[in-house]
Amino acid sequence: MFPTPPPLHQASLIVMATIVLGIMSNTIRSDSIPWIAEALAVTDKISIETETSEAPILQGISLEQAKKLFDDNFIFVDARGEEYWSEGHIPGAMVNRNFMELTFKIDSIQGRTKPVVVYCSDDDCGSSEDLAYDLQYSGFTHLYIFKGGWLSWNDAGYPTEISQ
Template structure:
């Protein structure tokens, strides 16, 4: 007795062919865009979640790097001015938690409240970024992420940093 007969093999081939045709038909636009080099993913800022309950949204290294590469967010350094001056993520703005009351009006004048913000500090043990994120939400910003790994994780990954002035 043969394990496979011709009709069974033909049926299996037809099922596979039908599955492939349906897959291509269903995903034709995505496949066409990928083949022609057009963007295939929607921008995270269009569908970015809004922080609920006054608590900023957590973000990991990969998500933060994507925001950075696409220039979709303003990075906010919650560390003190000395740490910022020594080194920070390129393009980040300094808004130390301890100086929020003084510097927040200038920050609000520079950065529209519709802007996606990524707040960071000195890593997982530093809570300044979470506290600053809460203050930014209270100030009217709607989309605030806290980069939990902060500056140390960014630098350790070899991503762009620079020295600057607070």
């Protein structure tokens, strides 16, 4: 009845205009962001201070730094799925079955200002960073992302644990 372009063609036009506007605006604006989010850089020093007046910490750490925090008995969180955690994890590492439950457990053990180390399988996985940001958003102010993750820990021959 109506001589109109099909909805899909109309939608394609709008999407194309959107992409052009998005590219232009992100090129022009002063607070532009990279098209692909960049991974966190690994820090060369870690802090176990628990002062809350400083800006929140969210940094990547190396295998050696993770081992030091492990020896200092800070909490480790395994961001991998529970099935992988069951097969082997860093001793004492918590698994993220339910995020609210996880935050409650960490909070009740060491509060929200002491270091928490989050890891996943290796350098390439993103779940540790996502979980770390979620924890930061929930009020945890001192977060480290163990970049090498489970694979580098296991390869180094450091202690591991299997849980059911």
